Amino acid sequence: MARSRGRSLCAGGRCPDTYLIRGDSCGSWREGRFFMYGLRVALWGVAIGAFGLILTMNGTGSFDQVLIFLLLVLVVLCPAFGELYAARRKQRDWYVRTFTSFDELRQSVDVLPLRRIRDCEGVAEAVHELKKRYPLLPVAEAAKLVRSL
Known part of the structure; x- marks a missing residue:
């Protein structure tokens, strides 16, 4: 079965391809790879931005402990959620492709x-x-x- 970028090749109600785009007959835009990578990039971006704010606040001397704590939580949790989502998505995609x-x-x-x-x-x-x-x-x-x- 040939794979093509941008459209899916549906057979028997299954979508073997994860390159789905908005408007495909067998899935929504959330099923495509660009959503998974976009979500991961956004979460990593939030973490990097929060880390930058921590460094900026520490350098200027405005040290608010509650804000620093919340930013540290973002620095740790955002990448963790992004990578956890990617791992689960990889498992789910493999399972759907391998077993009908x-x-x-x-x-x-x-x-x-x-x-x-x-x-x-x-x-x-x-x-x-x-x-x-x-x-x-x-x-x-x-x-x-x-x-x-």
């Missing part, structure tokens, strides 16, 4: 070894074993699969 449904995921997994691990060592260990085989599989989907065995 939960049943397809279930068919691709060796059920007996996972069931044995779940029964002997617990659900968490079985999810860990499944994540070794499929590192980008979302944890919620892995747990759902292990519980349904």
Whole structure:
């Protein structure tokens, strides 16, 4: 299947392409890569701006502790949220591209070894074993699969 920038190639109700733009038949503008990168850049920009304000306030001697604390929170949390969003988005995109449904995921997994691990060592260990085989599989989907065995 060919990939093209700017338009999606929908097959069977699935969008294998993440280059969707506003007006595509299978998704909104939020599904495109430019939204993910734009959000990350904006959050990093807020963090860098807050850090610049901290340096400016420290250099001029106007030291308001509450404002400095709030700016430090922005410096730490904005990039963290941006990178967390990107990682979750990468997992979700991989899962949608790789498996059309939960049943397809279930068919691709060796059920007996996972069931044995779940029964002997617990659900968490079985999810860990499944994540070794499929590192980008979302944890919620892995747990759902292990519980349904």
